[in-house]
Amino acid sequence: MKDKTFSRNLWISWLGVLIVLLAWQMITSLQLINPSIFPSPYQVAQAAFERVSLTELMEHVRASLTRVIFGFAIGAGIGIFVGVVSGWYRWLGKIVWTPIELLRPIPPLAWISLALIWFGLGESSKIFIIFLAAFFPVVTNAYKGMLSIDPDLLRVGQTMGLQGLRLLWKIALPASLPDIATGIRVGWSLSFGSLVAAEMLAAKTGLGYMIMNAREQGEISIIVYGILLIGLLNLLTDNLIYRFILKHQLKWHFSTQPSS
Amino acid sequence: MKRSTTPSSDRLTRRWTILAWPDWVIGIASVVALLLLWELAVRLELLSARSFPMPSKLAQTLWTLVTVGFPRGITAWVHVQATVLRILKGYIVGVTLAIPIGLIIGRSTMLEQMARPVITFARSVATISLLPLAVAWFGVGELTRVFLITYAVFWVVLTSVIDGVKQVDPNYIRAAQILGTSPSQIFTRVVLPASLPRIFAGMKVALGLAFLVIVAVEMIGTIEGLGALIQEARTFYRSDASMVGMFFMALFGFALAKGLDLLEKLLLPWATGLEEVER
Amino acid sequence: MNMAPSVSNNSLGIEKIAIRNVTKQFQADAEERGLALSKINLSIYPNEFVSIVGRSGCGKTTLLNMIAGLLRPSTGDVLVNGEAVKGPGPDRGMVFQNAALFPWLTAVQNIEFGPQSQNMPKNERQLLAQELIELVHLTGFEHKYPRELSGGMGQRVAIARALAVDPDILLMDEPFGALDELTRAEMQDELLRIWEARKKTVVFITHSIFEALYLSDRIIVLSPHPGRIRMEMQVDMPRPRQRSSQRFMEDYEKIHNAIF
Numbered sequence: 001m002k003d004k005t006f007s008r009n010l011w012i013s014w015l016g017v018l019i020v021l022l023a024w025q026m027i028t029s030l031q032l033i034n035p036s037i038f039p040s041p042y043q044v045a046q047a048a049f050e051r052v053s054l055t056e057l058m059e060h061v062r063a064s065l066t067r068v069i070f071g072f073a074i075g076a077g078i079g080i081f082v083g084v085v086s087g088w089y090r091w092l093g094k095i096v097w098t099p100i101e102l103l104r105p106i107p108p109l110a111w112i113s114l115a116l117i118w119f120g121l122g123e124s125s126k127i128f129i130i131f132l133a134a135f136f137p138v139v140t141n142a143y144k145g146m147l148s149i150d151p152d153l154l155r156v157g158q159t160m161g162l163q164g165l166r167l168l169w170k171i172a173l174p175a176s177l178p179d180i181a182t183g184i185r186v187g188w189s190l191s192f193g194s195l196v197a198a199e200m201l202a203a204k205t206g207l208g209y210m211i212m213n214a215r216e217q218g219e220i221s222i223i224v225y226g227i228l229l230i231g232l233l234n235l236l237t238d239n240l241i242y243r244f245i246l247k248h249q250l251k252w253h254f255s256t257q258p259s260s
Numbered sequence: 261m262k263r264s265t266t267p268s269s270d271r272l273t274r275r276w277t278i279l280a281w282p283d284w285v286i287g288i289a290s291v292v293a294l295l296l297l298w299e300l301a302v303r304l305e306l307l308s309a310r311s312f313p314m315p316s317k318l319a320q321t322l323w324t325l326v327t328v329g330f331p332r333g334i335t336a337w338v339h340v341q342a343t344v345l346r347i348l349k350g351y352i353v354g355v356t357l358a359i360p361i362g363l364i365i366g367r368s369t370m371l372e373q374m375a376r377p378v379i380t381f382a383r384s385v386a387t388i389s390l391l392p393l394a395v396a397w398f399g400v401g402e403l404t405r406v407f408l409i410t411y412a413v414f415w416v417v418l419t420s421v422i423d424g425v426k427q428v429d430p431n432y433i434r435a436a437q438i439l440g441t442s443p444s445q446i447f448t449r450v451v452l453p454a455s456l457p458r459i460f461a462g463m464k465v466a467l468g469l470a471f472l473v474i475v476a477v478e479m480i481g482t483i484e485g486l487g488a489l490i491q492e493a494r495t496f497y498r499s500d501a502s503m504v505g506m507f508f509m510a511l512f513g514f515a516l517a518k519g520l521d522l523l524e525k526l527l528l529p530w531a532t533g534l535e536e537v538e539r
Numbered sequence: 540m541n542m543a544p545s546v547s548n549n550s551l552g553i554e555k556i557a558i559r560n561v562t563k564q565f566q567a568d569a570e571e572r573g574l575a576l577s578k579i580n581l582s583i584y585p586n587e588f589v590s591i592v593g594r595s596g597c598g599k600t601t602l603l604n605m606i607a608g609l610l611r612p613s614t615g616d617v618l619v620n621g622e623a624v625k626g627p628g629p630d631r632g633m634v635f636q637n638a639a640l641f642p643w644l645t646a647v648q649n650i651e652f653g654p655q656s657q658n659m660p661k662n663e664r665q666l667l668a669q670e671l672i673e674l675v676h677l678t679g680f681e682h683k684y685p686r687e688l689s690g691g692m693g694q695r696v697a698i699a700r701a702l703a704v705d706p707d708i709l710l711m712d713e714p715f716g717a718l719d720e721l722t723r724a725e726m727q728d729e730l731l732r733i734w735e736a737r738k739k740t741v742v743f744i745t746h747s748i749f750e751a752l753y754l755s756d757r758i759i760v761l762s763p764h765p766g767r768i769r770m771e772m773q774v775d776m777p778r779p780r781q782r783s784s785q786r787f788m789e790d791y792e793k794i795h796n797a798i799f
Contacts, residue, residue, distance in 0.1 A: 009373055016374030017381075037396045098287030099294060105513030106506050107475040110487070113494035113502035118311055152639035155609060158627040160653040160704060170656070174643045190472075196386040197476040208389065215392035223392050231385035238384070252643045252684040 039221040047221030063205035068195040071130025079138030087146020108133040108194040126198045133194035134187040145179025181245045313500040321500040342484040350409020362421025387412040388476045400481040413466040420462020424455030457531040555740045556583040561615030577765035588741045590751035598766025599744045632701030636713040638693040640685040647681040653704035671699040691722040709741045770797040
């Protein structure tokens with residue numbers, strides 16, 4: 001019985017995608033929109049295989065992924081550190097928090113101007129933008145996570161003889177992990193979006209650049225190809241991160257009603 | 261929320277430690293302290309004035325921006341107005357489309373299952389990556405920019421509407437059924453109101469996203485708008501104008517968020533204490 | 540009505556816990572005026588089961604926290620085994636109303652937590668944990684996460700966890716308050732059984748006069764604003780006690796009148 005509904009659900013899910021693809025193909029076949037600006041799925045596929053060599057593509061993907069992973073790692077790493085420390089040492093948290101809150105609403109890409117002045121035209125400027133994109137959500141969630149730990153958990157630890165950094169490591173950190181994980185997910189998707197934007201504005205490699213370049217050359221199909229590729233990559237990486245987090249937290253965090 | 265009180269924090273001297281001062285005092289103090297240190301560092305040439313313009317210089321630039329404008333003739337007000345208007349247009353269109361469509365999809369399990377992969381993928385597409393395509397379709401005018409905002413807002417709100425409808429506490433529905441309410445009435449009088457908090461949460465996220473997108477979008481093809489301001493500053497190596505532009509963004513980002521919060525309190529006074537849904 | 544405590548069933552007369560002339564000011568930023576606790580004098584003897592009852596705000600939790608070492612008295616002394624309490628420690632185990640189990644650890648891992656913090660070798664602590672699981676009648680649930688356990692089960696783990704570091708004293712802050720009535724009755728019997736098997740000094744806070752009468756050797760009634768001892772009562776009935784017996788009802792009346 002369970003298998004039946006599962007495969008039925010699978011079919012229905014793919015039905016939706018199929019309908020969209022068919023609609024797309026129909027619109028182009030019927031030439032409802034100017035074909036020079038609205039390529040058919042076939043044209044996009046053709047452009048993908050013929051006009052963009054695999055090596056070229058790999059170069060762009062490698063450039064993009066390197067940037068975003070680097071920037072994200074630094075941003076998330078520092079974010080977790082600052083968030084946890086500010087949450088643990090309240091006085092530090094109070095001092096540090098307001099400047100962070102004030103800077104947070106600024107879109108990461110808005111820093112591009114300063115980034116270019118500070119870091120020049122090289123990789124660092126792009127990575128800086130991605131760093132910012134990852135930092136703020138992670139630090140916010142880490143900080144809030146630390147603040148919302150059930151105080152009784154800490155008290156238990158104290159009665160067991162734990163204090164100071166041992167208390168932080170053994171109890172506070174595991175307890176705030178779910179919030180940190182949320183921050184990481186949000187941070188990643190923000191990083192990815194900022195990556196694309198930064199590459200479109202100020203890069204010579206990467207998928208974002210590939211799209212801009214295609215525009216200059218009037219290659220609409222490649223633009224669409226690039227858009228879809230970026231979307232796919234985003235989906236895949238987010239899925240990977242989610243699965244990784246799930247694997248570690250599924251057991252104890254995602255709460256269901258307790259058995260009684 | 262207090263951490264467990266230990267003897268060390270239980271001192272009578274607590275009154276004199278930083279922990280006892282109200283947050284806003286410390287907040288202002290730390291910002292002021294940072295600004296002063298910054299100003300000092302630049303004057304002492306520890307930081308280059310080109311990379312880190314002094315706060316005093318920034319104040320001047322701010323004034324110039326407000327009065328004369330940068331580029332000349334385009335004042336802060338014009339920039340802000342342009343950006344806010346674009347966001348508003350795209351936002352309203354996006355929300356107006358997403359809510360009814362979301363309600364229809366949310367109501368039908370089959371539609372929802374069909375739509376889900378499509379929606380998930382559409383959301384994964386980086387909105388900014390659509391810019392060249394939008395330009396090819398609509399040219400470099402306002403329509404392109406508003407379209408992109410609409411795109412970003414639409415999918416986020418759509419998701420939250422669908423989730424909101426689907427995740428209404430079944431107990432509410434059961435209660436209504438027992439009271440003899442017809443299915444269509446259940447939808448309008450129970451499901452709809454019950455899903456509003458979640459929808460609102462999605463609308464807040466969408467606004468934040470719209471802000472992010474518009475800044476990127478304004479960097480191409482226009483000279484009015486906060487994003488455009490940053491881009492102009494980049495072209496002329498004006499780090500001071502950049503920073504002032506960023507300041508305005510922080511200000512309005514904050515204002516927009518608070519505005520929505522207020523609206524939520526007005527429209528949904530009964531939905532207090534809802535957890536923040538961060539995408 | 541302050542009756543001098545008579546030496547209880549442990550006729551050595553050596554106090555396990557001595558509370559001498561303790562007062563506690565409310566924290567600096569609280570709104571209420573007056574004292575949380577005023578001139579508390581209390582002696583608790585080894586292996587005694589003492590309950591503290593009283594209305595909300597009478598300072599029961601504050602007193603318990605002072606014995607635990609989580610709070611310091613404003614004036615007066617809190618002595619355990621003749622020595623002033625300087626901070627929390629494994630000699631005074633605590634059980635909270637909300638169990639406060641570490642959600643990221645299984646039941647048995649929760650129990651092993653204390654011994655692990657004290658560097659007990661793995662074999663030893665696993666054996667100990669298993670023994671305690673059996674003591675609290677949770678065999679079979681060792682590897683469940685807290686979210687998978689019902690309220691009563693969670694409290695059993697909490698008790699086992701507190702016992703794992705072999706404290707002389709068990710401090711319990713309304714541990715059964717969140718349980719339904721049937722489970723609560725069951726847990727009361729469980730607690731008595733464990734107490735009789737392990738011989739600990741127990742200080743037990745409850746809102747329920749019935750619960751206090753069912754469990755304790757002695758009941759302390761606190762009254763609020765300021766918190767002070769209103770009445771002490773020796774409970775001489777042999778265990779297991781009948782909740783419907785005449786004597787039970789009479790004692791209930793006495794305490795009820797003292798509170799209201």
